[in-house]
Amino acid sequence: MSIKETPWDAAAFGIPTFEISALSEENLGFASRTSGHYTIKVDPLADKKMLDAYGFYYCDTLIEPWCSLGRFRFYDCADCRVSKETGLEALLGICHGAFSHGRFHRDFNLSPELADRRYDNWLASLYREGNVLGLYHDETLAGFVAYSGSRLVLHAIDETYRGRGYGKYLWSAACRVIFDRGAPEITSSISASNLAVLNLYASLGFGFRNAVDVYHLWVK
Numbered sequence: 769m770s771i772k773e774t775p776w777d778a779a780a781f782g783i784p785t786f787e788i789s790a791l792s793e794e795n796l797g798f799a800s801r802t803s804g805h806y807t808i809k810v811d812p813l814a815d816k817k818m819l820d821a822y823g824f825y826y827c828d829t830l831i832e833p834w835c836s837l838g839r840f841r842f843y844d845c846a847d848c849r850v851s852k853e854t855g856l857e858a859l860l861g862i863c864h865g866a867f868s869h870g871r872f873h874r875d876f877n878l879s880p881e882l883a884d885r886r887y888d889n890w891l892a893s894l895y896r897e898g899n900v901l902g903l904y905h906d907e908t909l910a911g912f913v914a915y916s917g918s919r920l921v922l923h924a925i926d927e928t929y930r931g932r933g934y935g936k937y938l939w940s941a942a943c944r945v946i947f948d949r950g951a952p953e954i955t956s957s958i959s960a961s962n963l964a965v966l967n968l969y970a971s972l973g974f975g976f977r978n979a980v981d982v983y984h985l986w987v988k
């Protein structure tokens with residue numbers, strides 16, 4: 769069976785949580801008989817009948833933005849910079865409530881407050897690993913980018929700065945740090961429904977690949 773526990777989600781939601789890595793009768797059958805919250809990511813063109821038969825429901829489509837140094841379009845801004853010296857509380861102030869496009873917020877079975885907690889916990893853990901860049905406009909903390917290797921895993925711009933065109937300048941500064949560490953390519957994972965972040969990546973020269981449909985099941 770290809771089912772593994774996701775303890776970070778269990779800690780946020782207070783229920784057993786699992787990720788299923790292969791679409792099979794054995795895996796889905798086990799999940800449907802065993803209490804917990806399940807995630808499965810499938811090829812968008814896969815046959816979904818089996819998922820439907822076991823009660824799985826659609827939550828999101830994820831896509832992978834990717835960009836090599838050669839195709840990245842840098843937008844320079846004298847007033848924008850990044851720093852690793854930002855306090856966690858200030859970063860959490862931007863993170864909390866920012867991820868309403870995420871699959872946990874879109875899962876009608878889960879409380880949005882606990883979904884917020886999931887992202888807050890994740891940011892805190894990335895912060896402890898030293899993998900969070902604060903994004904500054906002048907002296908103001910305007911956002912953050914958290915990364916794992918060359919993958920941007922969690923990122924947001926403060927509500928007061930959103931939609932004002934700062935994204936490409938702040939992302940350019942953050943991506944420069946990652947490329948300067950020798951990464952040949954930067955990747956991320958975003959919801960196809962999150963048009964602001966999709967347009968942001970497109971404006972920086974990113975391409976998109978590896979779409980997956982995400983299905984959930986909660987067995988009480």
Ligand SMILES: CC(C)(COP(=O)(O)OP(=O)(O)OC[C@H]1O[C@@H](n2cnc3c(N)ncnc32)[C@H](O)[C@@H]1OP(=O)(O)O)[C@@H](O)C(=O)NCCC(=O)NCCS
Nearest residue numbers: 866923924925930931932933934935963964965967968971
């Ligand atoms: C995603 C996010 C970082 C983008 O930053 P932003 O400051 O809002 O984006 P910008 O104003 O720089 O705009 C970026 C592009 O998206 C477009 N855009 C902005 N808001 C949009 C919206 N609601 N719908 C569609 N396009 C939008 C802009 O026109 C711009 O495109 P352009 O360069 O072709 O003109 C920001 O909205 C955010 O923090 N959102 C909440 C957290 C989040 O969703 N993080 C990503 C999770 S994967």
